[in-house]
Amino acid sequence: MKINRSNQLNFNPYKQQLQKQTEMKKAAKRSDELQISKEALKLQEKDQPNNKRAEKVQEIKKQIENGEYKMNHEVTAQKMLDFWTK
Numbered sequence: 001m002k003i004n005r006s007n008q009l010n011f012n013p014y015k016q017q018l019q020k021q022t023e024m025k026k027a028a029k030r031s032d033e034l035q036i037s038k039e040a041l042k043l044q045e046k047d048q049p050n051n052k053r054a055e056k057v058q059e060i061k062k063q064i065e066n067g068e069y070k071m072n073h074e075v076t077a078q079k080m081l082d083f084w085t086k
Contacts, residue, residue: 036044063069 060069
């Protein structure tokens with residue numbers, strides 16, 4: 001009686017499972033990476049507050065705290081109208 005061996009190439013049925021496990025271990029060792037384009041870096045720089053503007057804001061805050069800040073209501077109203085009409 002002759003027995004034909006079937007599936008001689010895949011003798012070890014657990015071989016594929018072992019290969020998948022080793023691949024998953026290799027993938028787990030990788031670390032995440034982030035790459036920021038030059039355009040994105042430029043946009044981030046634009047979001048940074050300007051030094052001159054920051055100084056002006058601090059000066060106005062000090063004036064408000066001391067009660068020295070005087071606001072011209074007519075100029076403010078005119079600027080609001082100009083903004084909304086454009």
